[in-house]
Amino acid sequence: MRLFFLFLLILTLVSCSQYENPKSFFDKGNYKKAFSLWLPLANDGDSFAQNYIGIQYYLGLGIDRNLGLAKKWFEKASIGGSADAQHNLGLMYENGDYLEQDLIVASMWFYVASQNGSTNAKKRIQRLLNDDKIFPNQYNHAKELAKQYLSVEN
Template identity: 45%
Template sequence: MKHLILTILITSFAFSLSFEEVREIEKEKGVLEALSSYRVLAKREDTNSIFRLATLYLKGEGVQKSISTAKIFLEQGSLLNHHKSTYFLGKLYINKKSPYFDEKLAFNTFLKAANDGYAPAQNMIGQFLAAGIAVDKDYKLAIKYFEYASKQGDEDAHCNLAFMYANGKGVFPNFGRAHQFAKEGVKNGNKKCIKVWETYNLEKYDEDKGWKFNFYTKPSN
């Protein structure tokens, strides 16, 4: 009887916790202490808890690593329109070491989040289009997706646009504009921006002052 009462009290307590409170429990006492509460919240369709469970199983952090279990949670989160879950599910499909490797499925998964305005997924779709992965190469459409992400302040998208302008892929070559797109990423140590900067010696080109670059670099409201 005492065991039953204790179980009821623990379950009631778990149901009353928020994701933020469970996260604090994890930080203070470890994953195992927080796991059951995350699961309770996941059953209540709390997308933050669902995604946290997915990442724990992906990394094997405090639990036995299980890509298949992580995939189940990412799919659950994606169905609930949690863009980060959808994005990580896409990354699972694009990883050649993953048992679920499928480039076409990866593209369609990223596209779902991209079309909902999620910047990292928009940037990824641009990369698929620029490289011709799972779809035909389309530099002009790649530029559009890079721009969508760039306008939200996505640094990788800035770097990709720098490369496209330096290379003249989908746009007229413009080293001054490439300079503008890459310079902040270079300061931040972004390897992609640094590579473009050094490969095309962008330091020697003046910035494109006649272009409203802030429109692309200031995060959208």
């Protein structure tokens, strides 16, 4: 019986060590491998993986650049609660990447991301306000839109 449990323990350890972490491949610049590992996770609803699929499409890392698909994956991850994806979607609206520039919608996504813990999103909001790209009343409108989104999300 001990031999059986020892065998199970060894099998479990070997199985765990064979897990391939897509983030480690991404960080090492092996974007194709990272993409191939992240895609099934993203399709299963993993918002972290969805955000990274969006990043890879947005920047063309290991795949052809496709801003439409980047937006799609950022949206999926945003709905899943990823603050990073919400920030990234806000950047797409701020810059007018693939879609019409809309600083109020960008601010809305930045506000949602900041409510989910993104310090980068808070900085983007401050920059937009400090540079007079949006005015306080516009930001208040964006916050109201964000609060509506957050109340539907929860």
